[in-house]
Amino acid sequence: MxxxxxxxxxxxxxxxxxxxxxxxxxxxxxxxxxxxxxxxxxxxxxxxxxxxxxxxxxxxxxxxxxxxxxxxxxxxxxxxxxxxxxxxxxxxxxxxxxxxxxxxxxxxxxxxxxxxxxxxxxxxxxxxxxxxxxxxxxxxxxxxxxxxxxxxxxxxxxxxxxxxxxxxxxxxxxxxxxxxxxxxxxxxxxxxxxxxxxxxxxxxxxxxxxxxxxxxxxxxxxxxxxxxxxxxxxxxxxxxxxxxxxxxxxxxxxxxxxxxxxxxxxxxxxxxxxxxxxxxxxxxxxxxxxxxxxxxxxxxGRPLPAGPPAGQDGRRGPFAGKLAVVTGAGGGIGRATALAFAEQGADLALCDLDLAAAERTAELAGLLGATAHAWRVDVSDGPAVDAFAAEVAARQGVPDIVVNNAGIGHSGTFLETTEKEWQRVLDVNLWGVIHGCRAFGALMTERGRGGHIVNLASAAAYLPSKVLAAYATSKAAVLMLSDCLRAEMAGHGIGVSAICPGVVRTGITATTTFSGLDAAQQAARQKRVSKMYARRNYPPEKVADQILRAVAGRRAVVPVTFEARAARVLSRLAPGVLRAAARLDIGR
Missing domain, CATH: 3.40.50.1820 (Alpha/Beta hydrolase fold, catalytic domain)
Structure with a gap:
């Protein structure tokens, strides 16, 4: 030069x-x-x-x-x-x-x-x-x-x-x-x-x-x-x-x-x-x-300018040439979302606490033609997420799409839920989203080419339940965070979507914790809730499809599943009904 x-x-x-x-x-x-x-x-x-x-x-x-x-x-x-x-x-x-x-x-x-x-x-x-x-x-x-x-x-x-x-x-x-x-x-x-x-x-x-x-x-x-x-x-x-x-x-x-x-x-x-x-x-x-x-x-066929971009292989699809980051990509909604983006032309940067699971997702994405790399990242660790963002930018470029999907389940009333349990749920479900938005949002605004951030909330964000005190609180915070962030990022051309699934058949039920139960009782409750979600039989691939639609259409809040949409309507038209239903011991 x-x-x-x-x-x-x-x-x-x-x-x-x-x-x-x-x-x-x-x-x-x-x-x-x-x-x-x-x-x-x-x-x-x-x-x-x-x-x-x-x-x-x-x-x-x-x-x-x-x-x-x-x-x-x-x-x-x-x-x-x-x-x-x-x-x-x-x-x-x-x-x-x-x-x-x-x-x-x-x-x-x-x-x-x-x-x-x-x-x-x-x-x-x-x-x-x-x-x-x-x-x-x-x-x-x-x-x-x-x-x-x-x-x-x-x-x-x-x-x-x-x-x-x-x-x-x-x-x-x-x-x-x-x-x-x-x-x-x-x-x-x-x-x-x-x-x-x-x-x-x-x-x-x-x-x-x-x-x-x-x-x-x-x-x-x-x-x-x-x-x-x-x-x-x-x-x-x-x-x-x-x-x-x-x-x-x-x-x-x-x-x-x-x-x-x-x-x-x-x-x-x-x-x-x-x-x-x-x-x-x-x-x-x-x-x-x-x-x-x-x-x-x-x-x-020449060397690319410094800082190689995503999508150099001429792949086709509505997301061709885009780089998507997906957290919690080792399974469930995260894996389904990663593969959906890969199928539509995007390349991927994936992370999960389970590195082997994230690498398996990357391998599956590779079979669809995507360039995909995997990292082990604890999203509750702010410096770790910052380091992850820096490595992605250096290796694959600044992402166009970020999906903050990683999350954990927890059931318990407010008084049953210990401080340690509150801390664990908020660290992953809320702070994990905050860390992802901050680390990648800064890179995207500095680049100046717009983009999209997707935050996984839940129907629990507007569907109160006395047995989901910590979980619902964390997801309601993600929903409000997304609204605030959307207003800030609009001037940079970066869209923000909050995805609110209802009952979806994923592995989260197998790892959900329950307040006040010993190990045997925890295992029994996990098995029962998993069966209930399996009977609902709503696959994570349908959630992934809604995520891609949200990015393409720059949609703000997306309730997924019938119960999520119905609860969204009731939260606006008849919130008293939901408050009354919150007293039920659902899932116990």
Whole structure:
């Protein structure tokens, strides 16, 4: 890696009847990364990303037709997607004639890049494609058709939500209005718009001096392409490997637009960045560069940038490229959750007091294609959890998902439960969650790419029972902790879910302790309760499925099993009923 960022070198390339201004940085014998900007930007929007990539890559940027220092066609039809794609290939051929380029694009740059990567021979010239905040218009057209053909409440909600995001497209089709807005006020206040709406710190080089002209000419992008492609979508698959970087605070491109992308892109990797439409490049450029660098290195078979990430094997699934930490992974809900994540593409960092059991889970996950490592960790030991988090980060990277699952069962009334028993239950069930949230939450916020924390509570969190004093208290505390943490982590793009299972068939009943009983009585009670849970026959795999759904949908509180959902409703509508039922000696 060089000591200083290479200065850009300017050249010109002739596209389809237009002159294109091109800038290059870095050594030409390195992998070529071609950056394509959107509307109403120029190549300067990539400054931070290009600077971070240039030490290890040949970085190329250009002003697209109608923007910056490139030519400005006078006719609307000269802004059609097929011409923009031809420009892209002309630049790629000029700067990297004998080697395919790694394409990275944002906004309208991404829309026109989709046009290029979905051409039949694209794989010959494009080695990989990283897309930010710009879908393929043909894919969107099919996305709309499928939802109109099956107008479920969810589909209607998605359509209305995206319509709200896309209000400006209609304005851009009105004569006079949009050009006048840019010429008479909006261009001069664009830095204020970005600061207020996106949190972008003003800088001298952005917005560019040519913004008003760029914005007015760029309106033709919308008028020449939007309606034809949305109303008459073409079949546009691609075999180019694609990395889709979703932006959690994007005001223009909704996350639902990516739901059907897998049917068009067999080799798809997805990440979510806690950023807005423009702040992703102008405030978090190094983070974007890191994602691009990892993807390029993987495709080139080169060493990864320092600090290897999770998910380097090209596995597929909704959690492909993600790293999930699961505590208490040696069995029950922990093992089922770990294997469910592995089956959906995630890699794993697992821990349990029983190292052999955790290693067995890792072995099973490996059979599903996951990279999984196991540690022996006592989650009630704060320094041990801190050390575990540090080792995971060093070995596998900062996790995207953390499941604080480890827990123990205990039954006893308040007066029966000894101080030692209280301490044991709270140390594992509450402090274990606190330690996990603190150790991994700090790493996730520092990384700045969002994520999700899952805390295993219980229906006992809102279902009082006089014979579960310590256990119910610990789980109620986990539920409230999750609510408080969710509010704090929202600003970092990190979701928090509290999972509240009811009666689930796991091994926890075989190790549950009971106050006031000798060893023989303990064993008899454990056997009886285990039989009761077995008769209920609700498997941990169903809980795991709800955990994955909670992460995907960023759900706050998830009651699992019928009794958990019913108790949740009663706790809100008729809490007196639950207080009366709490007096029963259930389980005795």
């Amino acid at each position: 060089s000591a200083a960022t290479p200065a850009p070198r300017r050249r010109e390339v002739t596209g389809r009847g237009v002159r294109l201004a091109v800038w290059e940085q870095g050594a030409e014998d390195r992998p070529t990364v071609l950056l394509v900007h959107g509307y109403p930007d120029t190549h300067r929007v990539w400054d931070d990303v290009a600077a971070a990539l240039a030490a290890d890559h040949h970085v190329v940027r250009y002003d697209v037709r109608g923007a910056g220092a490139s030519g400005r066609p006078a006719r609307r039809r000269d802004y059609r997607l097929e011409l923009l794609a031809d420009d892209l290939f002309a630049v790629a051929d000029a700067v990297s004639p004998g080697r395919p380029v790694h394409l990275v694009a944002h906004d309208w740059g991404s829309i026109q890049s989709w046009e290029a990567v979905t051409r039949p021979d694209a794989r010959r010239r494009i080695a990989s494609y990283t897309s930010l905040s710009g879908p393929c218009l043909d894919h969107v057209g099919h996305w709309i058709r499928r939802r109109m053909a099956n107008p479920t409440p969810r589909h209607i909600g998605q359509l209305l939500n995206q319509l709200g995001h896309s209000w400006y497209i209609g304005a851009f089709h009105l004569p006079v209005v949009a050009p006048a807005a840019w010429r008479h006020g909006l261009a001069g206040r664009w830095d204020t718009v970005l600061r207020v709406a996106e949190g972008v710190t003003p800088r001298p080089e952005h917005p560019q001096p040519t913004l008003a002209d760029d914005a007015v000419h760029g309106i033709s992008l919308y008028r020449a392409n939007m309606l034809p492609r949305l109303l008459r979508p073409r079949h546009r698959p691609t075999d180019v490997p694609v990395q889709l970087v979703g932006l959690r605070r994007d005001h223009y491109v909704g996350a639902a637009l990516a739901e059907d992308l897998g049917r068009w892109v067999p080799d798809l990797r997805q990440h979510t960045l806690d950023a807005g439409h423009w702040s992703a490049l102008l405030e978090k450029g190094p983070v974007v560069a890191r994602l691009v660098g990892e993807f390029v290195a993987e495709r080139e």
